[in-house]
Amino acid sequence: MLCDRVLGNMEEGSLGNISRAEDALELHWWECWKRALRKKTAGGREVRVLLPVGVVLQHGDVIFDDGDTRIVVRVLPCEVLVVRPWDLQEMGVLMLELGNLHAPAEVSAGDVLVAADGPVEAVLVELGLPFDAETRRFAPRRCAGMPVFEPATDFVASRA
Secondary structure, eight states: OEEOSOOEETTTTTTTTOOOEEEEEEEOGGGGGOSEEEEEOTTOOEEEEEOOTTOOOOTTEEEEEOSSEEEEEEEOOEEEEEEOOSSHHHHHHHHHHHHHTTOOEEEETTEEEEEOOHHHHHHHHHHTOOEEEEEEOOOOOOOTTSOOOOOOTTOOOOOO
16 A cells, blocks of 8 residues: 555644544654655555655654545654753753764753763763653654755756
């Protein structure tokens, strides 16, 4: 089965209250950025995902609905380091160091979540920033240096 778009999101309630059976497509956080995937759902369905450029899957996204069953993206929780900087200076230094390591990070309600990693942990210890290892769903931002690619409406590909 080929899924080529996101139909809505269960978490946001954008699909109304229509009840359907659900089959989960379980993804790790780093798989959400991939345009093309081939995986099996929790129910055993073989799924191929081929998304438009720039579309990033999120927890709760519905990628298939045949009227009886919906295939819903479920992002698996993983081990993250949760850092709670005290002020803007600590936040700035933390983000600079995480950027230097090219470490994916998510800012959520004053917490900074970063994938659990030895070099990241070493930097946190060196900076003296307290952190906790927790298991959470992780949805880091895409790097601003790698913006979502959107071709111009008048773009035409040709062979020279």
